Amino acid sequence: xxxxxxxxxxxxxxxxxxxxxxxxxxxxxxxxxxxxxxxxxxxxxxxxxxxxxxxxxxxxxxxxxxxxxxxxxxxxxxxxxxxxxxxxxxxxxxxxxxxxxxxxxxxxxxxxxxxxxxxxxxxxxxxxxxxxxxxxxxxxxxxxxxxxxxxxxxxxxxxxxxxxxxxxxxxxxxxxxxxxxxxxxxxxxxxxxxxxxxxxxxxxxxxxxxxxxxxxxxxxxxxxxxxxxxxxxxxxxxxxxxxxxxx
Amino acid sequence: xxxxxxxxxxxxxxxxxxxxxxxxxxxxxxxxxxxxxxxxxxxxxxxxxxxxxxxxxxxxxxxxxxxxxxxxxxxxxxxxxxxxxxxxxxxxxxxxxxxxxxxxxxxxxxxxxxxxxxxxxxxxxxxxxxxxxxxxxxxxxxxxxxxxxxxxxxxxxxxxxxxxxxxxxxx
Numbered sequence: 001x002x003x004x005x006x007x008x009x010x011x012x013x014x015x016x017x018x019x020x021x022x023x024x025x026x027x028x029x030x031x032x033x034x035x036x037x038x039x040x041x042x043x044x045x046x047x048x049x050x051x052x053x054x055x056x057x058x059x060x061x062x063x064x065x066x067x068x069x070x071x072x073x074x075x076x077x078x079x080x081x082x083x084x085x086x087x088x089x090x091x092x093x094x095x096x097x098x099x100x101x102x103x104x105x106x107x108x109x110x111x112x113x114x115x116x117x118x119x120x121x122x123x124x125x126x127x128x129x130x131x132x133x134x135x136x137x138x139x140x141x142x143x144x145x146x147x148x149x150x151x152x153x154x155x156x157x158x159x160x161x162x163x164x165x166x167x168x169x170x171x172x173x174x175x176x177x178x179x180x181x182x183x184x185x186x187x188x189x190x191x192x193x194x195x196x197x198x199x200x201x202x203x204x205x206x207x208x209x210x211x212x213x214x215x216x217x218x219x220x221x222x223x224x225x226x227x228x229x230x231x232x233x234x235x236x237x238x239x240x241x242x243x244x245x246x247x
Numbered sequence: 248x249x250x251x252x253x254x255x256x257x258x259x260x261x262x263x264x265x266x267x268x269x270x271x272x273x274x275x276x277x278x279x280x281x282x283x284x285x286x287x288x289x290x291x292x293x294x295x296x297x298x299x300x301x302x303x304x305x306x307x308x309x310x311x312x313x314x315x316x317x318x319x320x321x322x323x324x325x326x327x328x329x330x331x332x333x334x335x336x337x338x339x340x341x342x343x344x345x346x347x348x349x350x351x352x353x354x355x356x357x358x359x360x361x362x363x364x365x366x367x368x369x370x371x372x373x374x375x376x377x378x379x380x381x382x383x384x385x386x387x388x389x390x391x392x393x394x395x396x397x398x399x400x401x402x403x404x405x406x407x408x409x410x411x412x413x414x415x416x417x418x
Contacts, residue, residue, distance in 0.1 A: 049349075049353060050352070050353075051349060051352055051353075067355050067356075067357050068355075070353055070354075070355055071353075071355045075349060075350075075353060077346065077349065079345065079346045079349070080345035080346060081345060081346050081347055081348075081349040081350040082345055082347060082350070083258075083259040083260050083345070083347045083350075084260065084343070084344035084345050084347075085259070085260025085261070086259050086260045090259070090260075094259055098354050098355065098356060098359070099355075121260075122345075123344050130345075
């Protein structure tokens, strides 16, 4: 169980990025982390991984996240964390050398699925291919908790659709995914829970089952939680056209 | 003889052999420049001392060892600066083209990032300091043996060990 308790993060000379975030992730959950730009999604993931300093506690099965258990996390980020000068093949060797639970079979299968070249330097792949490599490595590391921060930025819709299906097929019952994305309607079919962030605070946390009981889609829940005003576009257009009509 | 695998000592994707190659060239050139510069200045001092002898009949004195050595080993400082530059370059590589720093900081092996960034620069610095250190006694020996004995200041009379014991190496 990954538990966050009152996690707070403030960057120098700016507003707080995270304000008392608390929630838990259990084994096997596929959790969508949603929020507007600047809500704190990336900051939250980096705090979990210890890439940023923070106040509060993050524990994994009751223990702080340290070098002893960090291998239980993997991370796929839209910023990319691969080595540009290494080929995917060399990445496999690197990962296998440093993460004893590296899944070679899964790596090979995903590389085949995405049709990624094994012997081209990662820096020379297209943006979409780089995103795919990033996700392949995160899924193959052998981690229990897979954190993905907007991993599909730049990928076409067909690739994304295929990927969601593969993801659901390959994940094992004890693997947990925390997925941050803006593509709510695409992922709502396979996330089991949605955590909503706004200005560094958790403003919503609902399971897919609960939403279904309430008869709501994830998008409706998000709009409701963010107090999305559907008429704001119409009002803005009205105001603009009203200004143009003035003599 | 099998070449050592330097890949664990450099950031992934960097050619360690190339960096070692250029470091050794830098150290070698620094040693060569130091040696040639020292011999050139020693020759100048000897010429000056010979002119004094021819003009006045009294043998002139060449400068002390440190006076003749002064500045000739400067190139080693450049090599050392280059090693600092190499260290910064290795660190910077983890932020270029991607953020592989995120992966390196997630590794279970605590010293992996530090080792890959600092190993070759530190070894290069060590090599530079070692060659700089070994070159000086050699130059000191040349200083004592190449010029005629009459040109040497009194501090250096009595041979290598005598001069050494009187602190001639530091003067």
